[in-house]
Amino acid sequence: MGHDSLPMIFLNAAVVNNFVLALFLGICPFLGVSAKINTAWNMGLATMFVMLVSSICAYFINELLVQFGLEFLRLICYIAIIASAVQLVEMIVKKFSPTLFRALGIFLPLITTNCAILGLALFQTFKEYNFIQSIAYSLGAGAGFTLALILMAGLREQLQLADVPNIVSKGAVLSLMLAGILSLVFMGFAGLGSAA
Amino acid sequence: MAVDVNKPKPITLDTFTRGIWKENPVFVMLLGMCPVLAVTNSTMNALAMGLATMFVLVCSSTLVSLMRHLIPKQVRIATYIVIIATFVTIVDYLIQAISLELYKALGAFIQLIVVNCIILGRAEAYASKHRVTKAVVNAVGMGVGFAIGLLALGTVRELLGSGTLLGFSVFGSSFQPWAIMVLPPGGFFVLGSWLLLFSWLEERKTRKSEEAEIEGEVAHGA
Numbered sequence: 001m002g003h004d005s006l007p008m009i010f011l012n013a014a015v016v017n018n019f020v021l022a023l024f025l026g027i028c029p030f031l032g033v034s035a036k037i038n039t040a041w042n043m044g045l046a047t048m049f050v051m052l053v054s055s056i057c058a059y060f061i062n063e064l065l066v067q068f069g070l071e072f073l074r075l076i077c078y079i080a081i082i083a084s085a086v087q088l089v090e091m092i093v094k095k096f097s098p099t100l101f102r103a104l105g106i107f108l109p110l111i112t113t114n115c116a117i118l119g120l121a122l123f124q125t126f127k128e129y130n131f132i133q134s135i136a137y138s139l140g141a142g143a144g145f146t147l148a149l150i151l152m153a154g155l156r157e158q159l160q161l162a163d164v165p166n167i168v169s170k171g172a173v174l175s176l177m178l179a180g181i182l183s184l185v186f187m188g189f190a191g192l193g194s195a196a
Numbered sequence: 197m198a199v200d201v202n203k204p205k206p207i208t209l210d211t212f213t214r215g216i217w218k219e220n221p222v223f224v225m226l227l228g229m230c231p232v233l234a235v236t237n238s239t240m241n242a243l244a245m246g247l248a249t250m251f252v253l254v255c256s257s258t259l260v261s262l263m264r265h266l267i268p269k270q271v272r273i274a275t276y277i278v279i280i281a282t283f284v285t286i287v288d289y290l291i292q293a294i295s296l297e298l299y300k301a302l303g304a305f306i307q308l309i310v311v312n313c314i315i316l317g318r319a320e321a322y323a324s325k326h327r328v329t330k331a332v333v334n335a336v337g338m339g340v341g342f343a344i345g346l347l348a349l350g351t352v353r354e355l356l357g358s359g360t361l362l363g364f365s366v367f368g369s370s371f372q373p374w375a376i377m378v379l380p381p382g383g384f385f386v387l388g389s390w391l392l393l394f395s396w397l398e399e400r401k402t403r404k405s406e407e408a409e410i411e412g413e414v415a416h417g418a
Binding site for chain 2: 021022023024025026027028031072075076079080083114115118119122123126166167168170171172173176177179180181183184187
């Protein structure tokens with residue numbers, strides 16, 4: 001199975017080069033909204049959805065830019081697309097599923113500044129994936145992000161009851177150490193696929 | 197204390213040093229964590245990233261501050277993003293022209309400066325409300341603070357992970373590199389350790405001042 005086959009791309013983005021734990025993208029929501037499994041799950045789903053939408057949009061915009069030889073506008077276009085994609089997703093969700101909107105609520109605008117989304121758009125351009133591959137890549141990245149977020153939230157929920165010295169539990173120290181250990185664990189997947 | 201609103205407040209040393217110490221973006225505000233963790237596997241990368249971010253920060257703060265009366269309030273965030281993205285594109289091509297090796301090492305993280313919350317945060321919270329000179333001084337302070345944070349991680353990770361500093365061997369050939377430190381987990385561990393150190397120092401300071409207070413009270417009572 002080659003590295004460009006669809007399952008391989010998915011697996012690569014989800015675990016081998018996990019966006020959070022190996023590529024350090026989207027650290028802010030990873031540390032910010034990983035206190036409870038429930039919110040982590042919602043945030044993960046919202047991010048995955050936006051990733052899929054913006055990946056599709058980014059693919060077509062890139063095709064258009066390459067056609068006209070305007071590659072230097074790529075960054076500005078991507079940012080604009082992501083911001084509008086988030087806005088669009090917010091409106092659609094609000095219209096069709098108020099329950100989901102309430103659950104995702106505050107997370108949607110936050111996703112605009114999530115560098116994992118822009119990172120995804122940039123990486124798929126660098127790797128020159130075609131349309132179907134881009135979709136597999138974005139789904140893998142979203143799944144990996146959700147996985148990391150939920151694992152972290154689970155660990156943090158367990159640690160609520162643990163007796164941790166005050167200076168460690170204050171601020172982000174404990175979360176960072178946990179993230180480090182999780183990242184070590186994910187390095188075990190390295191043999192499965194190719195490097196970034 | 198009454199403050200005259202019409203008279204602009206003078207630039208103090210605090211405008212500059214605030215970003216370096218009291219509101220250090222890396223260690224105090226925990227902003228822009230992604231590049232902090234991702235590109236600090238060597239001192240050189242950390243330095244380049246710090247300078248690139250500082251350039252974008254200072255340039256965009258200047259432009260935002262100059263245009264603060266022209267930008268309509270409703271579209272301000274979009275305008276800031278376009279301004280920032282323009283400067284990031286400039287830096288991206290600049291680094292590519294200076295050193296292709298460095299460009300490959302930093303990868304997509306140069307372009308990801310766009311979504312670094314420090315820059316947008318400065319534009320929104322400071323540059324859009326202050327005079328150009330003040331905004332620039334503040335932006336330089338923040339940029340230096342960010343670069344110091346990056347270097348603090350970069351040097352430690354390079355020293356432990358490859359036993360070198362800026363590419364020069366420090367510990368000699370008998371040193372067994374601690375490879376984990378230059379790999380992703382090392383970033384989390386080193387940043388966590390720095391935060392732990394600061395948290396411990398602060399804890400010690402508050403405990404000392406509390407002890408001094410109690411002693412003072414005892415002396416006063418006697």
